[in-house]
Amino acid sequence: MSKKNPEYDFKWCPGCGDFGVRRALEFAMIDRLEETGLPMENNVVVAGIGCSGNLVHLLEGDQPYGMHGIHGRSLPIALGVKMARPELNVVVVAGDGDFLSIGGEHIGPQAARNLNITAVIMDNGVYGLTKGQSSPTTKLGVITSSTPYGKIESQINPLELYLTLGVSYIASGFSGQPRPLSRLIKQGMEHPGFSIVHVQSPCTTYNDTFEELKGNPRKGIEPTLWEVPDDHDPSSKAAAYDVIQRGGLPVGVVYNDESRPALEQRVEQMWDTARARSAEELMASFEF
Amino acid sequence: MQMRDFVVRFAGEGGQGVVTSAEGLAQSSTQVGYHALTFATFPSQILGGPTWTQARISVDPVQAPGDDVDVLVAFNREAYDNHYAEVREDGVVIFNSTEFDLEGDSRAFGLPVEELARSTGNNRAANMVIMGALAHLVNMPHEYLEEFVERRFSRGREGDDEIIRSNLQALRLGREHIALSGFNLGELAPSKMPEYQQLMIKGNEALSLGAIAGGLDFYVGYPISPATPILLYMERNLIGKDRFAYQVSSEIESITAILGAGYAGKRAMTATAGPGVSLMSEGLGLSWVAEIPLVVVDVQRGGPATGLPTKTEQSDLMSCMFPAHGDVRVPVIAVGTVEECFYGAVKAIEWAEKYQGPVILMSEMALAERAQNIPKPDLSKVKPAQRWVYEGNNGYQRYAGYELSPMPLPGGPGAYVANGSEHDDIGDTTHLPERHIQMTQRRFGKIKLLEEEYYEREGAEHSVAILPWGGSKGPAQEAYDILKRQGAPVSWYYTMYLNPLPPKLLEELKQKDLVIVPELNYQGQFSSILRAAGVKAESITQYTGLPFKARTLVERISEMTNFRLTEAVGV
Structure with missing residues (x-):
């Protein structure tokens, strides 16, 4: 139950990474609104299905618009919202299962279109809401409820996938650092094209990777997270590829190509040659 | 014998002008006051393949392709073999004797179509050779087609005169040539030009026009026979400021994109055929549950699965009325004529806004590709559908109560979550029994708003x-x-x-x-x-x-x- 709505019967587990992502998204939206002077209602949050998608109901303070649709289809819903109303700030919130498994087919087309929206992906390497099945980012060999003898597929590397598909802004973040994460998200919102902020957001119940990510000196565990250095050139695809190949989980902007026009700009360019005709005008061509 | 109508079937290889001939005949007949419609079936391939189209020319308005073939125009031997049995006993077969020879059918007469056309100095006048022959068979006055030729080719361009001369000559050659056969079908009663303004239009075009007249401002689609012409029409004619038309990457993207657009305030539509309806199932359920206006056009073809992509069937009614899992019964309009393609589309857009949910507009292959003369719709009587927009303050309860309520628009006051899970007043998820009862009754209750008087x-x-x-x-x-x-x-x-x-x-x-x-x-x-x-x-x-x-x-x-x-x- 939430404070604003006593009927709402969903809640994240204590310590869930998604709390931090929610905070980061709130920061990013508020900071952006302060800069632009636009109301919170200018934001539309399109949510996938799963623990992460429930974020849309758990936002605190002024409420943005939201759509909690169907599993895997947050991207094409966002396509509809954005192309209907390009002046809106459209954000997708989804998990690794929703975005990369059932919804995987939609990433490539949005990248090719350079759809001007921001996808915030909460990657916990597991299906949480259905209680612990393996996901595309679950590691090879890991035993989950749906892989009783260990996972037999390779773990995919989402950042590499995004880069290959031509996503024009790719950032990698960590839910345990809401402030820095909010800056990555806000930069994604300002990016004129398709931006994905892929966040490590551990599941404390089924796949608790906090220690692995942050490390634990007392136990001699080295952190897998590492900061993308300041001298990284995110406009270079080759440099981005190096960052992704370095292993571990980079935190920062991996790739940022601002040279391509966004879909709505390309559509606007078409208006010079294309012309929306009235029904009256169109009908005249069939008269005899 | 006086005739009120006759049917000509053109059959041949794709690319031989089968469709052009039928549509040309239909068009020229309507321009001199007859009523006409075409019926087409295509091979499901790009080039070649046996194909046929027929045109029915009538003194009175007609709505069906006609039971019997009065004249078969066979462009090649295979076409003759496939269709001669459907020509009525005292009908006529005109075969292209430039292409093949035929003996032993007393109804058949060879017309060296291409040779005759060439002799006029205009190879493209081949259609007119056939038209001249057809006119003779039904004793259609010469002036009708001659007038048509003069009007059609008087375009104020250099060379018009020469084109008119060669086409008139082609008409005459066709007429003179067929006269040698001694064949005659009777006399087609004189035409009477209707007093109202008409359109010559295909079903898919009329449907597209109706949607635009009804206020459509957002269209996406994915290519699929026989709905593709609607996508192409929208991409040519809808794109502009505040209006959008676009080809997406699947029918799943089609339905979800118009869900997003409908939510964001647009009158949104997509068109598909049976396989696409299957893929849109879940999205249609979301539209129903979250109360988002949108229109899906199903131009039916033979099913299931890939089925008969270029043939006609009316087998999608169950999947259109009950397209999704769960308690759903989607409003359905099924058009029956080319004219209804226009008005059905207007109504579908209106309905979607009126009850805030999905509407399925059913058409079918035989209508989609039918070219027909229809009375020009009176646009002064067609009002673009309007959304009932919420104009209050924030803190709005979008889903409160059992009745239709105004929709907030993103960017404006009244932010809410359009939720595919069962939800409470503000759109947050709830699974309380009383909420599911309330929302289910609300959704079904709204259908009453669409009850029409006329039938x-x-x-x-x-x-x-x-x-x-x-x-x-x-x-x-x-x-x-x-x-x-x-x-x-x-x-x-x-x-x-x-x-x-x-x-x-x-x-x-x-x-x-x-x-x-x-x-x-x-x-x-x-x-x-x-x-x-x-x-x-x-x-x-x-x-x-x-x-x-x-x-x-x-x-x-x-x-x-x-x-x-x-x-x-x-x-």
């Missing part, structure tokens, strides 16, 4: 009724007219509103002893739905990929009603 009705005193739906309306209307002339005690009912049915119509139908439903599917889908509503309905089914013949319907209706036909039925 077609004739001879209502009879206890047996004919009630076709969709494109079977045309042949059923012809069958009904024949039966009526013969004194059969049957009544006629028709509506394009299949869900909800006009309530008064349903009341009337319930009083009947038998309601006969001609429909192109195996199971009798509409009669099943009617029986569930308490109507004693029985179907006449056909599943050949082709439309009904009026004659078939006359015979079967007579059997079902024990009505003895007094004479051989001719149409």
Whole structure:
């Protein structure tokens, strides 16, 4: 139950990474609104299905618009919202299962279109809401409820996938650092094209990777997270590829190509040659 | 013998001008005051393949392709072999003798189409050679086609005169040549140009126009026969400021993109065929549950699966009315004529806004590709659909109560979550029993807002009724007219509103002893739905990929009603 709505019967587990992502998204939206002077209602949050998608109901303070649709289809819903109303700030919130498994087919087309929206992906390497099945980012060999003898597929590397598909802004973040994460998200919102902020957001119940990510000196565990250095050139695809190949989980902007026009700009360019005709005008061509 | 109509079938190889000839004949006939419609089937391939199109030319308005072929124009041997059996006994076969030779068919006459065209100095006048021959066969006055040629090619360009001269010569050559055969079909009654302004238009084009007139401002689609022409039409004519048309990457993207657009305030539509409807299932459920206006057009073809992509069928009614899992019954409009393609689309956009949910507009292959003259719709009577927009403050309860409520628009006040999970007043997820009861009743209750008054009705005193739906309306209307002339005690009912049915119509139908439903599917889908509503309905089914013949319907209706036909039925 939430404070604003006593009927709402969903809640994240204590310590869930998604709390931090929610905070980061709130920061990013508020900071952006302060800069632009636009109301919170200018934001539309399109949510996938799963623990992460429930974020849309758990936002605190002024409420943005939201759509909690169907599993895997947050991207094409966002396509509809954005192309209907390009002046809106459209954000997708989804998990690794929703975005990369059932919804995987939609990433490539949005990248090719350079759809001007921001996808915030909460990657916990597991299906949480259905209680612990393996996901595309679950590691090879890991035993989950749906892989009783260990996972037999390779773990995919989402950042590499995004880069290959031509996503024009790719950032990698960590839910345990809401402030820095909010800056990555806000930069994604300002990016004129398709931006994905892929966040490590551990599941404390089924796949608790906090220690692995942050490390634990007392136990001699080295952190897998590492900061993308300041001298990284995110406009270079080759440099981005190096960052992704370095292993571990980079935190920062991996790739940022601002040279391509966004879909709505390309559509606007078409208006010079294309012309929306009235029904009256169109009908005249069939008269005899 | 005076004729009121005749049917010419053009058959040949794709690319031989089969379609152009039929449409040309239809067009030229309408321009001199006849009524005309074409019926096309295509091979499901890009180049070549056997194909045929027929044109029915009539003194009176007609809505069906015609039962019999009066004239077959065979462009090659295979076309002759495939179609000669359908030419009526005293009909005529014109075969292209430049292409092949034919002996032993007393109805056949060879016309060296290409040679004759070449002799006029204009190879492209081949159509006019055929047209001249056809006009002769039905004793159509020369001036009709000559006027047509002069009007068509007087374009104010240099060379018009030469083109007109060669085409007139082609007409004459065709006429003179066929005269050698001694064949004659009779005399087509003189035409009478209607006093109203007309359009010559195909079903898919009329549907696209209707949607635009109805206020459509967002269209996406994915190529699929026979709905693709709607996508192409929108991409050519809808793109502009505040209006959007776009090809997406699948039917799943189509439905979800128009969900997003509908939510964001647009009058949004997509068009597809059966396979696409299957893929849109989940999205249609979301539209129903989250109360988001949108229109899905299903231009039906033969199914299931890939089925018969270029043939006609009416077998998607169940999947359109009940497209999704869960408690869903989507409003359905099924158009039955090219003219209704226009008005059905206007109505579909209106309905979606009126009750805030999905509407399915059903068309079918035979209508989609049919070119026909229709009265020009009066746009002053068509009002673009308007959304009921929320204009209050934040903190709005979008889903409170059992009634339709105004929709907030993103960017404006009243932010809420449009939720596909069962939800409470503000759109947050809840699974409380009382909420599911309330929201389910709310969703079904809203359908009442779409109940229409109007339906077609004739001879209502009879206890047996004919009630076709969709494109079977045309042949059923012809069958009904024949039966009526013969004194059969049957009544006629028709509506394009299949869900909800006009309530008064349903009341009337319930009083009947038998309601006969001609429909192109195996199971009798509409009669099943009617029986569930308490109507004693029985179907006449056909599943050949082709439309009904009026004659078939006359015979079967007579059997079902024990009505003895007094004479051989001719149409």
